[in-house]
Amino acid sequence: MSTERTHSKTSDEKPIGVIGAGNFGTVIANMIAQNRKVLLYARNTHDVKNINEKRQNRGHEIHENITAVHDYKLLANACDVIFPMVPSAHFRSMMKQLAPHLHPYHMLIHGTKGFDITLPEGETIESVKKLDRSMVKTMSEVIREESVAVRIGCLAGPNLSKELAMRQPAATVVASHFQEVIQTGKKLLKSDRFQVYENNDIVGVEIAGVLKNIIAIASGALSGLGFGENAKGLLISRGAVEMVYLGRALGGDLKAFLGVAGIGDLVTTCNSPMSRNFTVGYRLAKGEKLDQIVADMHEVAEGINTVRIAKKCADHYKVRALITDRLYKVLFEGLTVEDALDFLMRYPLNVDIDFI
């Protein structure tokens, strides 16, 4: 009887769901497991077995509170709070499978930094006539479209998995229209090494998190060319301006871009050889081809697709996005990194900030 008394609310005993056993998913699961039971969904049964038996995944130790599963129904029935942490390319299909088991009381806090695009049949991003906001969705919008869940939040900020795993100081933003979601996210993630900030502009925070990947690739490229800190400072500040322009066209608010999820994440990723997007740029500048780079990466670099989408959107909304545009040409049209840089340095544009 006494044991029942100590847990007055049944939900505190309910496990927390994490979907996606990639790097970030595993690290988040480990963080939550400090105080709560966690069900970690892995896409293939081999990983499930590994996690449950060897207590190992992608080089991370697995906390004893974590159980890996391969069943959406089980996960949705057992958990009220779920953290989807899967790449944007698989996000919608994951939601389609999860949705039949969700109810309006579920809370979903995702950590995916990419866009979802829906194109007419037979079209590609390049062939389609225009790409506008009705075809480009953030992950929270995908959740709304595919399921009955409404209490939706997202995580964004400088969260390099490896540093988090080493329990180095870091911070994140939990963004949601619902205070309830923000507070739940805070309660589950906050620790003496992990600060959690609040924001209610979820779409702005999502867009900031997505767009910063473009600048991260560019930053890697500068490094690859062997340039130093002046060049990086220039890139980051002009990159931030470009993010604001693009972000506004896509429906984000300026404030989100100045916060942890915007500038904070941007600076981190642009300085981090650990980041996948940075690595893509770095290797490009060293003269490798894109296919080659993608082929031997273990996880998706979201930035590559984001460049394609952002360029097409910038064309449609008539936003001047020079860095994105040049980067597109480097990635897909064979322009060299040197020529792209040369173009940007010669471009006659001298106004520093004109959006505040």
Add this chain to the structure above:
Amino acid sequence: MEILEEKKNKNKKYEPILEGISEWPVYQLSKNRKEFIEEVTRKSIERIRELRPSNKQLLDDLQATAYREQNRIKRNRWRVDPKDDSSFWSDVKNELVELSTKTPDELTAPIDQLLDRIVHRYASEIAGSFKPSSYRFAREVVKFWFSRLLNGARVKKFGAFFRNQYTLRDKIHIVGKVKLLRKLARKGTVVMVPTHFSNLDSILIGWVIHEMGLPAFIYGAGLNLFNIKIIAYFMNSLGAYKVDRRKKNLPYLETLKMYSNLALQKGAHSLFFPGGTRSRSGMIEKQLKLGLLSTAIEAQRANYNSEGEQRKIFVVPVTLNYHFVLEAPELIEDYLSVKGQDRYFQENDKYGSFQLIRFLMKFFGNRSTISVSIGPALDVMGNYVNEEGHSLDSHNRIINTKDYFISSGELTVDRQREDEYTRMLSQRIVSEYHRINRVFASHIVSFIAFELWQKKFHQLDLFNLLRLTEDDLELDYQEFRAVFKRVRKQIYLMKAEGKINFASHVKGKADMVIGRGLDNVGVFHLNRPLLKNKKGNITTKDLSLLYYYHNRLVGYGLEQHI
């Protein structure tokens, strides 16, 4: 000139869904009027105390309230205001002055007492009184006189005044999900949310509700309407409660919301005009007032929290479609004069009883149709509802609406969450308005003509454009016709996608439909907003009015097809 005449309506009348008036929730409510006012008062006070927990905060609010009320009495007095308004508020003021010298602890008893007096006064002022005898009487009067006016004005023969050739049903077409609404009105509580273009809407909707066989709805009618004696009589007897838009103070707003909230909990079908006031611009409402809408969500949560029957609340969007809005010239003038400024619209009180009768004569005398589209029912979260009253998701799976209020397995009260839900509901209602909006030929031709002129004079801003004279404004008919066909095609496509609806007269030969549109757009205004000149080209006599009718189709992205 071909005016779109209504065909004789073959629909048979709907039978009432409840037998006697004594069973109507609205009647139950007014039978226990006194107790109800007490309950509204008590619960409003609880809510205000929750919002203003400290005596200091409450005192500040009451001082602001008294200040504003005295200001209102000085500046903007209405016939309907109670005689003792001035003395009541100066008493309150004096008491507040006395209270401000006390310490916070001494304050509690007297400030609660004062709050009780204020809230009770507001609650009594808001409460409607529904009387079956006057309801029946009012209904008969409306039917009799409307019918007389209709036939008298229409059939041009001696003695026509007493014929019954036309009835209101010929004039007003009810389309859409009537059957669903009738079913759901038996299962739960209905909140009807119509668009608002004309002062006539309230009477029109009242008649439509009766015609569909539904019991009377309660609704918040602008207090300014009660200045007109005839209307005040009808409103009172129809169960209307009074909304005074001059009063923006916290105690008043909370009392008003509590009134609606508790009435819904007691099962009284309700009507809100969620746009708040008539659309000044002629556009379909984009921004809804969230205050009253939030009461639907609160009442639903309270119902789920109650011991008894967990009655469901259904939200039904309705659009009213006219060729012609009598007040259009004043409305658009209002709109233009304040555009760009965040200013409160003064309700103008130009209408007295005499003007009202003249208005009605005009209304019935003209032969243009009105159509009322009843939208599909939604739950308070904006999900579609089927005939059994179950909410459905986009894959037609059943959703338990109660789950929206559940946290950690328990029903919880979370005001911030419900504020967000209210915003979501209002967005759903707006998108539903666009979907069920029934486009008339007159709307299309107005839209195209104005857009073409705007494109032609793209260097001018709106106000400079509106200053152009008739001589500058002429559109080549062939060009106009080509654009018309393009836009109409787009409307067909959008209808197929379920994004818009149109009246059947929009189909057919382009020349004919354009002709219909031109003949009908704002046809009874002094200056025609759109017409053909001698050369057969399109011109206007009043561009502002054209702008008003054009606005009806704003928000569909049709501009890009001009």
